[in-house]
Amino acid sequence: MSSEFGKLLRVSVFGQSHGRAIGVVMDGLPAGEAIDQEELLAFLDRRKPGKSPLSTARKEADLPVFLSGLENGVTCGSPLCAVIQNGDQHSGDYKALEQKPRPGHADYTAYVKWSGQADMRGGGHFSGRLTAPLCVAGGIAKQILARRGVYVGAHLDHIGCLYDQSFPLHPAPELFAAIAAKPFPVIDDQAGERMQAEILRAREARDSLGGAIQCAAIGLPAGLGDPMFDGVENRLAAALFGIPAVKGVEFGAGFSAAKLSGSENNDPFLLKDGAVVTESNHAGGILGGITTGMPLTLRVAIKPTPSIARPQKTVDLGTMEETELTIQGRHDPCIAHRAVPVIEAVTATVLLDLLLEGNHGTF
Amino acid sequence: MSSEFGKLLRVSVFGQSHGRAIGVVMDGLPAGEAIDQEELLAFLDRRKPGKSPLSTARKEADLPVFLSGLENGVTCGSPLCAVIQNGDQHSGDYKALEQKPRPGHADYTAYVKWSGQADMRGGGHFSGRLTAPLCVAGGIAKQILARRGVYVGAHLDHIGCLYDQSFPLHPAPELFAAIAAKPFPVIDDQAGERMQAEILRAREARDSLGGAIQCAAIGLPAGLGDPMFDGVENRLAAALFGIPAVKGVEFGAGFSAAKLSGSENNDPFLLKDGAVVTESNHAGGILGGITTGMPLTLRVAIKPTPSIARPQKTVDLGTMEETELTIQGRHDPCIAHRAVPVIEAVTATVLLDLLLEGNHGTF
């Protein structure tokens, strides 16, 4: 069940980068949910390549076709399958690489796991292209959540040592919408410009950059999730590490909490409009795996694009000799900004699953 | 299934801090595995409180009794159940707190989830005490792994801004053993002394500290794991976030990868004694969710102990008024060092599950 996640809402992703099509099955969607196609396409556009010099020149139409589960634009309760045809591939670019695993890619581990029989053209099933069907799922989840007052938003937190602002204690849906409307998804546009300049520098240096994304969800009720191994953090982390290039996940203060004292890190309880809230939110809206009702916040680390246009050391798996390779083709010098909607998508999908399950602590 | 994890090897934890007993069921253990009780108890001792001024004075015998699955010290293939009696509880200490959720604890979220009906004495099922049965499971897993040449070790990476050395590129089993034998689990004892001094300062200031732990596993074959949502990172993260106080998980370079360029972060492939290895290991032994055969490395962030002896703001859930509370009782000013064997335990258990599943990429 490698390419699936979820409990009551199961999401299953299929396809290889240069195969016939990629797609997603969502099993467990509630019926009667109208899906606005324009809104969905606008969401998908946010991860699309080819929009700026920061991204690969490859063009993807990425129009999802719904084979099932959606009739007249409304979910009907049976599994939804959306398919995106693959088009503009240059498999030739990858031919020479088959026996020479690219550093930082899954070429070598796929070679070992499937004894050299995997379809790894363009990264195969490991390709970032597989995040397109994830965004179809997440875009649908976001619409269903928004109808219940739950909003998910994200921004590029930092690239290298260039930081965006963090989300405020209570981010508004309008802030999420404003970031989503920007070509470069940051809160502080000046920081964004510095980041873009840095990415262009990396591109010129035939190199690439990593980054981190902060994601938040507002409107969640308190009491969702479970202790120990099936909590909100466990489920989100298990899904988020499924996004290519994610190497770290933290909630609330996360790794920074390791540098705080208890008196700093603890979030005091207060009353606000008769409801229990916390004064700060180092917990990221989760205590003991269960939502507090405060905004859920998390950060995800994205490693630098492994495809760089420099010669790199590798091993020829056919001859078992050390050699070098230089990756041709078109590649993003940074994918962190394009990953922003993907993080939103996976977060939204997990949260919808949690909301469908509800709080069954009492009966 | 909140308190369970695993696929072919299922681990299910039960018990509340001040209930009759705590314990663990391991379903799917292979038969014929001799478990050395002395070695297991030595492992359990590593997380025990009451050993130094750094830890709570509460004494726990923590002797696991095996109700099933282990006959004459050897696993017999049926589910193993180990039980640890609860003894030295001072539930009175917690009585007053019932309606006043402690900041940073799960009191409030448990109150909401179970409508005030949870047994939260001493933290209930959320207590750090539940890590004892996890260590029973992990101690057993470690013995089975070691027999196959797979070793898991960990150390306290940092507390606040005081850092231990990191693991070398290829940590030896002897290094793991040496750290395990120390009263304070670090590689560099001088760094360890500075950390301990810092913890004592926090204790005197009626405060607490967080920290981070680095864990490594050596001897894993390449090709374990799966792409996307069932990879080594997904499974480890899902389990590790089940340990109380864990707020972040990263693999290899993790969040640091966000600050590296691709040419720095990519691990070049080399040949060593005829085998494919990588020159560096920023990937932490995992590419595309699948093991590379290099050491698996991860870091986990532990938040500062939320129980501090200072007055803290909270809300009285009975009267719904803002109030203050001061936590009495005995509490660790830092739990990060005691969490080191727990991280090893959970990591080892997940890795044993992965090894039992093996590589079924081809048939």
Next chain:
Amino acid sequence: MSSEFGKLLRVSVFGQSHGRAIGVVMDGLPAGEAIDQEELLAFLDRRKPGKSPLSTARKEADLPVFLSGLENGVTCGSPLCAVIQNGDQHSGDYKALEQKPRPGHADYTAYVKWSGQADMRGGGHFSGRLTAPLCVAGGIAKQILARRGVYVGAHLDHIGCLYDQSFPLHPAPELFAAIAAKPFPVIDDQAGERMQAEILRAREARDSLGGAIQCAAIGLPAGLGDPMFDGVENRLAAALFGIPAVKGVEFGAGFSAAKLSGSENNDPFLLKDGAVVTESNHAGGILGGITTGMPLTLRVAIKPTPSIARPQKTVDLGTMEETELTIQGRHDPCIAHRAVPVIEAVTATVLLDLLLEGNHGTF
């Protein structure tokens, strides 16, 4: 995860027949449910051996001790663990059998699976004794269900060709209670006497008998369950086949439906007190995997006790020679009547899980 079942309510059984103890962990029970111990023990009594010449003379106290999850007789939301000590074992009886698999038992398959290292004394983890912890789980589930107007009852449907009456179209809770109060669980006591005479005849002939059990549940709302592979039938069957000696499961008319025409088997829809009901119930309360609101009915086939006091052919797995064995010890000439509460227990546990999940077809 061999010895577990359930989705939101996970039930995990552990123990071997002649090990230290057997028990069960229930993870996902709602909090605040008072469990009447007397009622629970009365339920456990129904499966106990040693009550009549029809059953083995082995005495089991079978008093469950609750290690967690139940405080002051009320569930607290964390995993409930109940343990039953093993006492009156005569392992010597089984010693000689170790290398000679008993026909109809799991001795041989366990020998192959665990390479001869399983603890198979008294049947080990495969023993009918493991149905005691299942009844603890089911007895608790039954109490929680009854509080919501859902009642589960069962009776011995037939032994050989001697048939009890079937449940009426709408069985009343009082009927379930009446059967439960009888020493021999049938609706028609005259049929029951004939069955008992038949069992005694089998005992005298050093032989054993099988039988079938009919189980029903009333008070379930319509709309529970899911299409295809996660429906009410799928879940119940998956759990019921976990009961030792079960070799068949059918719902409603079941295999008889294969002998009916569509016009006979279809259940016409009617209105009754403003609610949609069906005139007959060949569907057993389930259409397309989803409850109709009519009583759920199922039948389970129990094979004859494989332990018989006659010489039987077997193979000595040590010498790999054909040989004979004669099983000593004490054994039930029929277990079908004792399995009646076990079928109720497993059915009730699965139904509670379904009710906790509820109908999330719309949101």
Next chain:
Amino acid sequence: MSSEFGKLLRVSVFGQSHGRAIGVVMDGLPAGEAIDQEELLAFLDRRKPGKSPLSTARKEADLPVFLSGLENGVTCGSPLCAVIQNGDQHSGDYKALEQKPRPGHADYTAYVKWSGQADMRGGGHFSGRLTAPLCVAGGIAKQILARRGVYVGAHLDHIGCLYDQSFPLHPAPELFAAIAAKPFPVIDDQAGERMQAEILRAREARDSLGGAIQCAAIGLPAGLGDPMFDGVENRLAAALFGIPAVKGVEFGAGFSAAKLSGSENNDPFLLKDGAVVTESNHAGGILGGITTGMPLTLRVAIKPTPSIARPQKTVDLGTMEETELTIQGRHDPCIAHRAVPVIEAVTATVLLDLLLEGNHGTF
């Protein structure tokens, strides 16, 4: 996860009868398996309607298109998605029925579950048409199994009281092939002719018939499966009850075991060519949930087609009044014979999953 099954090999079915397409995702297939398209299509042909007066006149091309997971006819290790376009629908036939649930169909339960918002044209996701993608999955599984010497076959066991022969103790692959080649899948063609005459009589009477199917698998090693809730029977039953119209599942002697004595039902162990076998096979190749190495045998009850051309009582869910309906359209007077390959398909898929998992009883 209603429309999925499997553990290491996950099979997820999607589509509605009159939607755009139906299909299946297989996640966990081993790489390097060549799939013979002609053989696969021949297998799919066996369940196709429109071949004889016994089946509906509806024509389905049912050509699966592989979107992923299969490159140049060979599996590549990533999830395989196969899609079958829907073509020849007459949705008009069903329009009038929307508010009037058809007896014996899932119309009413779907109406309750999805609050009237399901797409139930032609039975929607509950339609027998969804068995086409199941056969794609099963046809692939059968080819992979056959390469390892595991063969799965089935025949129509009985319709009404007209019985085919049963499989012999050791059915040969040639027998499976011979049955598969027949237009009517029985062992004894004379019995088959009587059955077909009976079906035609039912058709003339505007009625329908049920039946039962016997399925067997040969070549399985001993030691597959697990005790209690994850055994071979549990997994097979859970999947088989996902096939529309299945109302009963039994293994080996099944319900007949309830009519046998222990001395009749027990299968004595013998040696044959140095291997342990059983003289008879009432256990159906499974003891304690684990394979014995003898042929696996099971029977499945198929209810009579609920769509019959007679007036039937129902309730108008719009007006909540009792009414009548007469189903128009084209329907099979019996589907049991067409279900034969479907039973094979699901059985083969579950067995491939079990074989991929292998025997990890020891390590």
